[in-house]
Amino acid sequence: MRHERQVQLLKRVAASGDHLKGLHAPGSATNRAAVYADPARFALERELLFRRGPVFFGLSVDLTEPGSYRAMRVDGIPLVVVRQADGSLGAFVNACRHRGAPLVDPASQGEALQAFHCPYHAWTYELNGKLRARPFAAGAFDDVASSCNLLRRPVAERYGLIFVRPEGDAPIDVDDVLSGAQDDLGSFGLDTYTHIASRTNEWNFNWKLFFDTFSESYHIRSLHSRTLAPTFNSDCVIFEPFGRNLLSVGLRANVHEEFAKPEAEWSLLPYGTIQYFLVPNGLVVHQLDHVETWIIEPLSVNRTRTTTSIYAPSPPQTEKSRNYFVKNLDLLLHVTGVEDFALMQQVQESLDAGALPEFVYGANEPPLIHFHEQVNRVIAGAT
Numbered sequence: 001m002r003h004e005r006q007v008q009l010l011k012r013v014a015a016s017g018d019h020l021k022g023l024h025a026p027g028s029a030t031n032r033a034a035v036y037a038d039p040a041r042f043a044l045e046r047e048l049l050f051r052r053g054p055v056f057f058g059l060s061v062d063l064t065e066p067g068s069y070r071a072m073r074v075d076g077i078p079l080v081v082v083r084q085a086d087g088s089l090g091a092f093v094n095a096c097r098h099r100g101a102p103l104v105d106p107a108s109q110g111e112a113l114q115a116f117h118c119p120y121h122a123w124t125y126e127l128n129g130k131l132r133a134r135p136f137a138a139g140a141f142d143d144v145a146s147s148c149n150l151l152r153r154p155v156a157e158r159y160g161l162i163f164v165r166p167e168g169d170a171p172i173d174v175d176d177v178l179s180g181a182q183d184d185l186g187s188f189g190l191d192t193y194t195h196i197a198s199r200t201n202e203w204n205f206n207w208k209l210f211f212d213t214f215s216e217s218y219h220i221r222s223l224h225s226r227t228l229a230p231t232f233n234s235d236c237v238i239f240e241p242f243g244r245n246l247l248s249v250g251l252r253a254n255v256h257e258e259f260a261k262p263e264a265e266w267s268l269l270p271y272g273t274i275q276y277f278l279v280p281n282g283l284v285v286h287q288l289d290h291v292e293t294w295i296i297e298p299l300s301v302n303r304t305r306t307t308t309s310i311y312a313p314s315p316p317q318t319e320k321s322r323n324y325f326v327k328n329l330d331l332l333l334h335v336t337g338v339e340d341f342a343l344m345q346q347v348q349e350s351l352d353a354g355a356l357p358e359f360v361y362g363a364n365e366p367p368l369i370h371f372h373e374q375v376n377r378v379i380a381g382a383t
């Protein structure tokens with residue numbers, strides 16, 4: 001992150017007064033609790049936000065060599081993105097044109113694919129989606145008129161980020177998606193990082209509770225009293241909207257120490273957990289010595305799959321330094337799993353039972369106000 005940007009954000013903290021009140025939203029907001037539990041509402045969110053996309057599909061460094069691929073389902077649609085020989089990316093529906101078998105495991109990541117081989121009857125496709133062969137069929141498909149190439153989907157890659165549109169042909173403009181955050185995200189040099197490890201888990205809560213619990217710091221003091229609370233500030237985050245997305249910077253408790261230095265020496269990086277929420281399904285977190293990403297896949301109104309990855313700024317030279325990052329990832333997943341997500345599952349049970357009419361988002365939780373406003377706006381625009 002450029003130094004001027006770090007100073008700009010730190011100045012907001014310096015000027016924010018007691019309990020960082022200056023970082024608050026102008027007021028609180030409420031939201032219907034049913035938005036987290038109503039299957040009809042969920043169907044609209046899947047269609048309008050996930051299926052139409054664009055959705056976050058990972059970092060460029062996940063797919064380093066020709067033949068590296070990542071597959072996942074978005075709103076049930078199996079997608080695969082694969083690095084081509086010329087360095088570009090191809091995105092395809094991961095379903096054979098014969099009778100629909102997935103060409104690679106629908107939730108997987110791998111390297112050095114030479115071609116797509118269907119496991120069902122052995123049709124073969126080039127990495128660019130072109131049908132190569134229908135072996136052992138003795139001309140049985142010679143009268144098939146339509147093209148049997150894989151269905152292509154729009155994909156775009158910039159600033160080290162990959163986005164895909166699961167349905168439709170409209171091209172993706174990454175600058176438009178990022179709506180102002182591209183300067184920050186570009187400054188992190190994400191395409192110089194090295195992927196270390198990924199973990200996938202499933203949780204019994206609505207996908208929006210992931211955004212809720214990750215984007216505010218208010219809960220740290222109590223929910224994380226034994227883990228994060230001594231180190232991190234619980235008053236407010238630095239919030240900025242960018243399009244329907246948002247930046248939320250969680251701060252260390254000692255951030256004010258930086259203000260004793262001359263402004264030219266200020267740095268936000270040692271004090272900030274810099275989180276870019278890419279609605280509807282991504283989170284890119286810049287920490288001082290690594291980057292984390294989260295990709296969320298709603299499976300039903302109250303079930304969500306999360307894939308968490310950690311990246312190092314340079315390839316680890318020893319097993320010990322690699323383990324440092326793996327341990328960091330496992331600690332993150334332990335704290336979020338045991339403390340945040342376990343509680344979110346209990347919240348969801350109450351939401352599913354219709355126990356509450358509404359939720360309140362405080363002025364000290366500005367990211368939640370923006371996020372739900374944006375999602376509600378998309379839904380309202382369609383209904």
Ligand code: FES
Nearest residue numbers: 096098099118121
């Ligand atoms: S479904 Fe792929 S070859 Fe038959």
Ligand SMILES: [Fe+2]
Nearest residue numbers: 213219224340
């Ligand atoms: Fe938390």
